[in-house]
Amino acid sequence: MVTNPKNISVLRDRKTTLLAFTPAILTAGASVYVPMEPGFILPVFGFLIMAVFFGLVFLWWQSETERQTGGMQLAAFERKEPVPAAPLVLRTPVRGDSPVTLLRELAMSAGAHASAPGPKQSEQVRAAPFPEPSLLPSMRRPSTEEISRVRLVNQAFADDRIELHLQPVVSLPQHKIRFYEALARLRLADGTLMGPAEFLPIIEASGRASDFDRRVLIRTMAVARHLVARGSEAIVGVNLAAHSVAEPGFLWSLARLFDASPDLLGKIVLEMSQLSWRCLDGDHRAALAALRERGVPFSLDRATDLRFDPVRLADLGVRFMKLPAGLMIEAAERADGRYAGPEPDVRDFAPALRRQGILLIADRVEEDRMVPMLCDLGVPLAQGFAFAAPRPVKPEIAAEQTFPQSLDPEDAPTLLRRTG
Incomplete structure (x- = not known):
């Protein structure tokens, strides 16, 4: 009944x-x-x-x-209206390593409390839904090893133990060195040499990515000056982290560095990721225009797809474009020569870029068998372990020099008026 x-x-x-x-x-x-x-x-x-x-x-x-x-x-x-619930029975704590298990237990307990109507609650009051524990931020505690690694990285950065390695970019098919890319490494107190993939996330999390890139650029300028003194025509490229490029005033501070070294204009290539080029705002464009007017060339690096506009990139000052060799070869092996659909035929990449004054560089060439395929695609430059591995620069060559302080963001409009 x-x-x-x-x-x-x-x-x-x-x-x-x-x-x-x-x-x-x-x-x-x-x-x-x-x-x-x-x-x-x-x-x-x-x-x-x-x-x-x-x-x-x-x-x-x-x-x-x-x-x-x-x-x-x-x-x-x-409508998920609250209904009378049975009295809450506390469960025996379950010991587990996963934080999701703990969050799910808390969610069930909170849901039971919310479903029991109080003496002054209206029947129309609805219990707020508790979020799915798997979607909440991770509450995993870092291990002792991870904490120790973070401390070592921060200490090495504070002690300025940054080392440069150079990897050549060669012409195809002659294999003649055209310029170098400066790759940063960090030497820990225990002698361990770490690559950017290991230490850069820690430095970015501490908010010091722009300071790190400035130090690397100063060392790269020293290397470029050494090459000029030896009579070499090779130029040097240096990577800029996406976190640094996005920081207000960072690109303006680079203009200040180049103002202090006019003899190196045209000898340093600033390499920015594909994501950074796609996320430029008005201030970024103004700073890039100031650098471009000084004669600083740019390069698109760390591409994740083959969609690009050569005309737009040339207007921004891009003179080199690095594309992963694997992506281009995969696209070339397709019947229509396309990688994802809207981009042009990969066989037309090099000519289309050359018409805009941009040289195509095949990056991550790790195997010798990839070289003939790239030559068939008309790629003029290439870089990877198939040609040479990065080699360390002597400490006395990459010795740090004294430069003016970084430009503050509020000084950017003044610099723009002066250069324009």
Whole structure:
């Protein structure tokens, strides 16, 4: 038996039928066993018909009441309205390594508390949904080894133990060195040499990526000056982290560095990731224009796809474009010569870029078998372990020099007026 919102009982099945037709059954039974005068037959028969009719009406009313009650319960379920919950039973703490398990237990406990209505709560108050634990930020505690590594990296950066390695970029098919890329390494106190993929996230998390890139650029300028003194025409490229490029005033501070070394204009190539080139705002464009007017060339690096506009990149001052050799070879092996669809045929990359004054560089050439394929695509320059591995620069060559302080962001408009 159930009840409707007015606490009226709603009978089901046989009990409902028996209650509805009891008057009719009693009337029919009485007419059989009790002698009646001829004048009472018609009234009794009429009462029997009315009893059957009202029994049917009673059955209909009971079914409608039950249907409405079930509909209200379904609507409340769909609206996720709070319903009385059983008393909260504290579980025995489960010890696990995953924070998701702990968060899920907390979510279930919080949901049980929220579902129990208080004495002053309205029936219309809804419990706020608890977020899915797997979508919450990780609460994993760093291990002792990770904490130790972070401390070593920060200490090495504070002690300025930055080393430069040079990897050549060669021409195809002659394999003649055209310029070098400066690759930064960090020497820890225990003698471990770390690559950017290991230490750069730690430095970026501490908010010192721009300071790191300035130090690397100053060392690269020293290397470029050494090459000029030896009569070499090779230029040197240096990577700029996306965090540094996005920092307000960083690109303006590089203009200040080049103002202090006019003899190195054109000898240093600033390499920025494809993501950085796609996220330039007005201030970034103004700073790049100031650098471009000084004669600083740019390069697109760390590309993740083959979609680009040569004309737009040339207008921004890009003179070199590094594309992963694997992406180009994969696109060339397709029937239509395309990588994802809208970009041009990979066989037209080098000519299209050359028409805009941009030289294509095949990056990450790790195997010798890739070289003939790149030559067939007309790639003029290439870089990778198939030609040479990065080699360390002597400390006395990359010795740090004294430069003016970095330019503050508020000084950027003044510099723009002076250069324009």
